[in-house]
Amino acid sequence: MTELLGADTQRPPEFLAELRDIGAHGGVRQVETPLTAGDGRRLWISWSIEQRVGADTILAPIFLVGTDVTRMHESLESALLFRDIAQNSPLSILITDARRKILFANPAALAMSGYSAEEVVGRQPRMFRSGLTPDETYNAMWAAHGSGVSWSGELINRRKDGQVFTERLSISPIDDHDGQLRFYFAIGEDSSRQRELETRLALVTRSDALTGLHNRVGFVNELARLTRCPAVATAAATRIAVVHIDIDDFESINRTFGHETGDRLLVEFGRRLADSVPEADAVARLGNDEFGLLLSVPEENSGDSYDELSSLLLAALRPAFVIGEQTFEVSSSLGFACFPADGKEPGELLAGAASATRVAKRDGGNSAARFDGQLNTEDSExxxxxxxxxxxxxxxxxxxxxxxxxxxxxxxxxxxxxxxxxxxxxxxxxxxxxxxxxxxxxxxxxxxxxxxxxxxxxxxxxxxxxxxxxxxxxxxxxxxxxxxxxxxxxxxxxxxxxxxxxxxxxxxxxxxxxxxxxxxxxxxxxxxxxxxxxxxxxxxxxxxxxxxxxxxxxxxxxxxxxxxxxxxxxxxxxxxxxxxxxxxxxxxxxxxxxxxxxxxxxxxxxxxxxxxxxxxxxxxxxxxxxxVSALRSAGKRLALGSNADAAPPTVLLVDDEPSILSALNRLLRREGYRVLVAGSAEAAFAVLARESVAVILSDQRMPVMTGTELLARVKTLYPQTVRMVLSGYSEISAVTDAINKGSIHKYLSKPWDDEHLKSEIRDAFRTWRERFGRDGD
The missing domain is CATH 3.20.20.450 (EAL domain)
Known part of the structure; x- marks a missing residue:
C-alpha cells in the first residue's frame, strides 16, 4: 500500500488511523490528503477506502480509489480570498444574479447606502434609485449590458435616510462556461465630495484670484454666451462692444515699489473700472495689467456711443490712486471691437480689441482706438x-x-x-x-x-x-x-x-x-x-x-x-x-x-x-x-534649507538578493532619497537601531524570516515607519493577512515597473509625513 500511495508522501495521522480501523473492522471510509506529484505540484486527492468481509470471515484486500479534487480546493481558497478582499475594500461591491436580485453587498456598499445586509439581499438595486438620474443614463447602461459589455458612469442614488448622493459605478455582466449570463458585478464609490470640489474649483478658476473679477476664461465664456444668445444675434438695434484696457507702463510701478503695491493698485483699478460702468455685462482682469469689459451698445449712432464710452472710461481711470501712503497717477490705453461687425468668435473679438489697444499704445497711450480690419495683417516686421x-x-x-x-x-x-x-x-x-x-x-x-x-x-x-x-x-x-x-x-x-x-x-x-x-x-x-x-x-x-x-x-x-x-x-x-x-x-x-x-x-x-x-x-x-550636461555632471541639487524638515527622506531596502538591492538602490538614489540597504532581517534590525528611517521596503521571500514577519516586528519596535513588502502572486494570502493586521501599509508585486515603484515610494513618504512627519519627531 505504501508503494501505491507514493513512498515520499507523508500521510496525515487521520489517514493512517482510517487505514488501521478499516483493516481491523472492514467497511468503507472517505478521506482527503495532499499528495506531491512527480513534477513537484501539490495535489489534493479524495480517497475512497473499502474492505469487504468474505463468507469465511477472512478480511478481503483493501480497495482504494483516488479522485483529484485539487481544483475544488483552489476554488475554495479563491472564494475565501475574494471574501477577505471584498470585506476590506473601501469601494462598494454589489453582486446580483441574472434577474438583478442582490446576492452580496460588502460593508462599504452597506455603509454608503445606510442599509443592513438583511435589508438589501434578495432585493433589486432599484431600491437605491432617487429618481434624479436621467433616463438616458439607464438606457445607456442597459444597452451596454444587452451587448454583453461593461458600463461605467454615475448614478444619483438615495440613502436609507433619504439623503441623495452621487455614485460612480462600473457594472460588468458575468457569463458561465456556456456563455449564459449568470451574474452582474458592480464596484463603485461615492463621488459626491469630488463633484462638490470640482464645482468649487470651477467657480474659483473662472475668477481672478487677486481682484475677484472674471479672469480670461470667465470673460471669454461670458462673451461666448452673449454672442450665441438668440436675442442678441437677431437684435438689429444692439451690438456687443468688447473693450480691452491696458495700464500704461505698469511694470515700472512693480519694479520701483514692489509687487505687493502693484497688486493693490490692480485691485483698486479693477474696482474703479467696474464702478464706472455698472451696466456692463462683464468686467475682467485678463492678464497682469490687462482688463476687459463687455457692454451692449445701440447700433444707432454707434460711433458716438464708442466715443462717449471711451471718454467716460478714460476720465474715470485718470484720477490718482492712493495706495497706503503712496499716490499713483496712471494712464490707460483702450481698444474696442464690436460683435458682429469685427468678428463672430470670442477669441477673434478679443484679439481685435487687443490689436486696437496696441495701436493706442503706439500713439503714446492714454487714448482709445477702434479695431481696423487692416490690423489683421499686423506690421511688416x-x-x-x-x-x-x-x-x-x-x-x-x-x-x-x-x-x-x-x-x-x-x-x-x-x-x-x-x-x-x-x-x-x-x-x-x-x-x-x-x-x-x-x-x-x-x-x-x-x-x-x-x-x-x-x-x-x-x-x-x-x-x-x-x-x-x-x-x-x-x-x-x-x-x-x-x-x-x-x-x-x-x-x-x-x-x-x-x-x-x-x-x-x-x-x-x-x-x-x-x-x-x-x-x-x-x-x-x-x-x-x-x-x-x-x-x-x-x-x-x-x-x-x-x-x-x-x-x-x-x-x-x-x-x-x-x-x-x-x-x-x-x-x-x-x-x-x-x-x-x-x-x-x-x-x-x-x-x-x-x-x-x-x-x-x-x-x-x-x-x-x-x-x-x-x-x-x-x-x-x-x-x-x-x-545642462555640466549641471548634471556636477550633481547640483535644489537647496532645501538646513532645518530637520529639509533632511533627505530615508528609505530602507531589505532583500537577500544583491542584484535586486543594487537595482532598487540605483533607482531611488536618482530620485534623491537617502537609501539604506540590508541583506537580511538581522541586518535590517541593526540598521533601524542606528538610523532614523521613514519608509521600509522589504522582500517577502527571505531565509530565516519572511518580509511580513520582519515588518510585524518592526511595527512594534518602530511604529513611526511606513512598511511595504515586495511579493510574488503566490504569497498574496500571507501579505493580505499582514495588511489586515496593519503590519504593512501596501505590497508591491514582482517584477516591478520603475515608474509605478517610484510613485508608490512617493506616496509612502507622503503617508509618513501625514502621520508622523512635520510634527512627528
Missing amino acids: RRQLLVELRQVIEKRQLLLHYQPQLNLQTGALIGMEALLRWQHPEKGMIPPGRFIPWAEESGLIIAIGEWVLGEACRQMREWLDAGLPPIKVAVNLSARHFRVANLCQSVGEALARYQIDPQTLELEITEGAMMLDVATSTRTSEGLKGLGVRLSLDDFGTGYSSLAYLSRFPIDVVKIDQSFVRDITSNPASAAIVQAIIAMSHKLGKIALAEGVETEEQMHYLRRCDCDEMQGYFFSRPLPAEQ
Whole structure:
C-alpha cells in the first residue's frame, strides 16, 4: 500500500488511523490528503477506502480509489480570498444574479447606502434609485449590458435616510462556461465630495484670484454666451462692444515699489473700472495689467456711443490712486471691437480689441482706438517673420533649451522641460511668444513639433552616450500637433531611432487643447500611453480644471500654472487653488508639478503643501544642452534649507538578493532619497537601531524570516515607519493577512515597473509625513 500511495508522501495521522480501523473492522471510509506529484505540484486527492468481509470471515484486500479534487480546493481558497478582499475594500461591491436580485453587498456598499445586509439581499438595486438620474443614463447602461459589455458612469442614488448622493459605478455582466449570463458585478464609490470640489474649483478658476473679477476664461465664456444668445444675434438695434484696457507702463510701478503695491493698485483699478460702468455685462482682469469689459451698445449712432464710452472710461481711470501712503497717477490705453461687425468668435473679438489697444499704445497711450480690419495683417516686421518661419528648420535656426525640474521633497534633479528657441541670424534670439502663435495659425507648428520631438530624443541619446543616467525630458505638444492622425507613429519612430526608454519621454498638452475634441484627445492620449510615454497636463487651473477630465485622460503629471504660484505666499485665493489642485492630483494618483517658482518662500510653501515637483528661475533658467550636461555632471541639487524638515527622506531596502538591492538602490538614489540597504532581517534590525528611517521596503521571500514577519516586528519596535513588502502572486494570502493586521501599509508585486515603484515610494513618504512627519519627531 505504501508503494501505491507514493513512498515520499507523508500521510496525515487521520489517514493512517482510517487505514488501521478499516483493516481491523472492514467497511468503507472517505478521506482527503495532499499528495506531491512527480513534477513537484501539490495535489489534493479524495480517497475512497473499502474492505469487504468474505463468507469465511477472512478480511478481503483493501480497495482504494483516488479522485483529484485539487481544483475544488483552489476554488475554495479563491472564494475565501475574494471574501477577505471584498470585506476590506473601501469601494462598494454589489453582486446580483441574472434577474438583478442582490446576492452580496460588502460593508462599504452597506455603509454608503445606510442599509443592513438583511435589508438589501434578495432585493433589486432599484431600491437605491432617487429618481434624479436621467433616463438616458439607464438606457445607456442597459444597452451596454444587452451587448454583453461593461458600463461605467454615475448614478444619483438615495440613502436609507433619504439623503441623495452621487455614485460612480462600473457594472460588468458575468457569463458561465456556456456563455449564459449568470451574474452582474458592480464596484463603485461615492463621488459626491469630488463633484462638490470640482464645482468649487470651477467657480474659483473662472475668477481672478487677486481682484475677484472674471479672469480670461470667465470673460471669454461670458462673451461666448452673449454672442450665441438668440436675442442678441437677431437684435438689429444692439451690438456687443468688447473693450480691452491696458495700464500704461505698469511694470515700472512693480519694479520701483514692489509687487505687493502693484497688486493693490490692480485691485483698486479693477474696482474703479467696474464702478464706472455698472451696466456692463462683464468686467475682467485678463492678464497682469490687462482688463476687459463687455457692454451692449445701440447700433444707432454707434460711433458716438464708442466715443462717449471711451471718454467716460478714460476720465474715470485718470484720477490718482492712493495706495497706503503712496499716490499713483496712471494712464490707460483702450481698444474696442464690436460683435458682429469685427468678428463672430470670442477669441477673434478679443484679439481685435487687443490689436486696437496696441495701436493706442503706439500713439503714446492714454487714448482709445477702434479695431481696423487692416490690423489683421499686423506690421511688416511680423509679416516678414512669418515668411522666414517657413524656412527655420531647413536653415537650422531652431534650438532647444532645457529647464530643470526638481523633486520638491528630496531636491534631486529628476527631469527637464525642452523649450523652443529661434536663433535668428539678424534679430538674435527670438522668444517663442513672438513666433509660436503665428506657427499655430499657419499650420507650420506641425513640422516644428516634429523637429522638437526628434531633437529632444537625439539630445537624450547624446546624454546617455556620455555616461549620464537616464532622465525624464518633457516636450510640449501644440493643439494642432496633438490632433495629427500619425502622432503616435511619429513618437514611436523617434523613440526607436534614438533607442530611448519611452518612460523617460513626457509629452505636455494644455487642458484647453485636449478639450477641443474630447473623443480624438482620448484616443490619442491612450495611444501615446500604449507606447509607454508619460503625459502631463500643462497650465492646469486656467481652463476647464475638471475632475471629470482629469480622470478621463491617462494623465501622469498635473502642472500648476505659474499665475497661481506667483502670489501663493500672500494671496489666500491663489493658495487655496494650489492646495486644491495638489489634493485633487494626489487623490487621482497623479504628480503635481508647480511652474514658475522664483523665490525660496514659494518653494518652501509648495513643499509644505506636499507638491511633488517644481521648475522655475529659483533653481535655474532654461539652459542650452551643454550647460545642462555640466549641471548634471556636477550633481547640483535644489537647496532645501538646513532645518530637520529639509533632511533627505530615508528609505530602507531589505532583500537577500544583491542584484535586486543594487537595482532598487540605483533607482531611488536618482530620485534623491537617502537609501539604506540590508541583506537580511538581522541586518535590517541593526540598521533601524542606528538610523532614523521613514519608509521600509522589504522582500517577502527571505531565509530565516519572511518580509511580513520582519515588518510585524518592526511595527512594534518602530511604529513611526511606513512598511511595504515586495511579493510574488503566490504569497498574496500571507501579505493580505499582514495588511489586515496593519503590519504593512501596501505590497508591491514582482517584477516591478520603475515608474509605478517610484510613485508608490512617493506616496509612502507622503503617508509618513501625514502621520508622523512635520510634527512627528
